Amino acid sequence: xxxxxxxxxxxxxxxxxxxxxxxxxxxxxxxxxxxxxxxxxxxxxxxxxxxxxxxxxxxxxxxxxxxxxxxxxxxxxxxxxxxxxxxxxxxxxxxxxxxxxxxxxxxxxxxxxxxxxxxxxxxxxxxxxxxxxxxxxxxxxxxxxxxxxxxxxxxxxxxxxxxxxxxxxxxxxxxxxxxxxxxxxxxxxxxxxxxxxxxxxxxxxxxxxxxxxxxxxxxxxxxxxxxxxxxxxxxxx
Numbered sequence: 001x002x003x004x005x006x007x008x009x010x011x012x013x014x015x016x017x018x019x020x021x022x023x024x025x026x027x028x029x030x031x032x033x034x035x036x037x038x039x040x041x042x043x044x045x046x047x048x049x050x051x052x053x054x055x056x057x058x059x060x061x062x063x064x065x066x067x068x069x070x071x072x073x074x075x076x077x078x079x080x081x082x083x084x085x086x087x088x089x090x091x092x093x094x095x096x097x098x099x100x101x102x103x104x105x106x107x108x109x110x111x112x113x114x115x116x117x118x119x120x121x122x123x124x125x126x127x128x129x130x131x132x133x134x135x136x137x138x139x140x141x142x143x144x145x146x147x148x149x150x151x152x153x154x155x156x157x158x159x160x161x162x163x164x165x166x167x168x169x170x171x172x173x174x175x176x177x178x179x180x181x182x183x184x185x186x187x188x189x190x191x192x193x194x195x196x197x198x199x200x201x202x203x204x205x206x207x208x209x210x211x212x213x214x215x216x217x218x219x220x221x222x223x224x225x226x227x228x229x230x231x232x233x234x235x236x237x
Contacts, residue, residue, distance in 0.1 A: 025048075025079065025080070027075075027076060027097065028056055028062075029076065030075060031073075033073070035071070036070075036071060036073040037071060037072045037073070037107050037108065038072075038075075038104060038105065038106045038108070039064075039065075039072055039073065039074040039075070039106060039107070039108045039110065040075055040077050040101050040104055040108070040109045040147075041061035041064070041074065041075065041077060041078060041109075041110045041112075042078070042092075042101055042109055042110065042113075043077075043078045043082075043110075043111060043152070044078060044080060044081065044083075044112070044115060044116050045078065045079075045081060046112065046215075046216060046217060047059075047060065047076065047077075047112050048078030048079060049062075049076070049217075050080050050216050051212045051213075051216045051218070052216075052217065052218065052222050053218075053219050054219070058222055059076055059078075059222060060217070060223070060225040060226045060229070061078070062076065063226035064226040064229055064230055068230065075101075075104060075106075077097050077098075077100065077101040077104075079092060079095050079097045081116060082095065082113070082116060083117045083122055084114070084117060084129075084132065084133050084136050085117050085122065085133070086135070086136070087122075087124065089119075089122055090116065093139070102143065105144065106143075106145060106147045107145050107148065108147055108148045108233070109148075109149050109150070110150045110152060110198075110229055110233075111149065111150070111151055112151075112152035112153075112154070113136075113154070114129075114179070114182035114183070115157065115174065115182075118154065118174050118179045119172060119174050119178075120174070123175075123178045123181075126182070126185045127185075129181070130185040130188060130189050133186070133189055134192075134193070137189075149193075149195045150195070150197075150232060151190050152186075152200045153182075153183045153197065153199050153200050153201040154183060154200065155201060155204045155217070156201055156204040156205045157176070157179055157214065157215055158208045158214035158215070159214040159215075174215075179201075187199075196232065198228060198229055198232035200228065203224075203228050204225075207221070207224070210224055
C-alpha cells in the first residue's frame with residue numbers, strides 16, 4: 001500500500017509540475033459573457049506557453065487578457081508542435097483545439113505559426129507555406145462572427161550557440177533561411193489579404209534573454225510578446 005501511495009504521489013507531482021510549466025495540453029479557456037469581446041490566440045507551443053513558469057498566469061494570452069481588461073475574453077488555443085500547413089507532420093486542423101477555436105466564434109483572432117512549419121522535414125518552400133496558410137485562415141473568415149484577423153510572424157529562434165540555425169531537442173532542425181522565408185510569407189500574405197501583421201521576428205531579434213532554450217519564450221519573453229501584440233491590437237482601434 002505504501003508503495004502505491006508513493007507511486008501515486010510521484011505521478012501526481014509530475015502532472016502538477018508539467019501543468020505549471022506548460023508541458024501539458026491542458027487549456028483553461030473561459031466562456032465570454034455577452035458584453036465581452038472574444039479574442040482567440042491561435043498557434044503552436046509559443047502561443048500555448050510551453051516551458052513558462054506558472055503557466056496558467058504567465059502564458060502570453062493570459063497576460064494579454066490582463067492587459068486588455070474585463071471587456072475582453074482572451075482564450076489560448078495554442079497547441080505544441082503544430083503546423084499551419086495541412087501537409088506538415090502535425091497539422092493544427094487535425095486537433096480538437098482547432099474545432100474549439102471555431103466554436104468560440106471569436107471576434108478577433110491572433111494567429112502565430114511558422115516555427116514548426118520551417119523544420120527541415122516540413123518545409124516545402126515559401127509559396128506552399130503561404131497558400132496553405134491562406135486555406136487555414138479561410139476557416140475563420142467564414143465564421144458568422146467575421147473576426148478581425150491579426151497575423152504574427154514567427155519569433156526569432158536562438159540556440160545554444162546563438163545562431164538561428166541548428167538542432168533543437170536532438171534531431172529537430174530549423175534552418176534559419178526557412179524561418180526567414182516563413183516570415184516573408186506571413187508579411188506577403190498579410191498584404192495580399194489586407195490583414196495586419198505583427199512582426200514578432202524583428203521584435204525578438206537581439207533578445208536571447210527572452211527565451212528558455214532558445215526557441216520557447218520564458219516568463220519575460222511571454223510578457224513581451226503580450227505587450228507587442230497588445231500594441232498591435234490597440235494601433236488598429
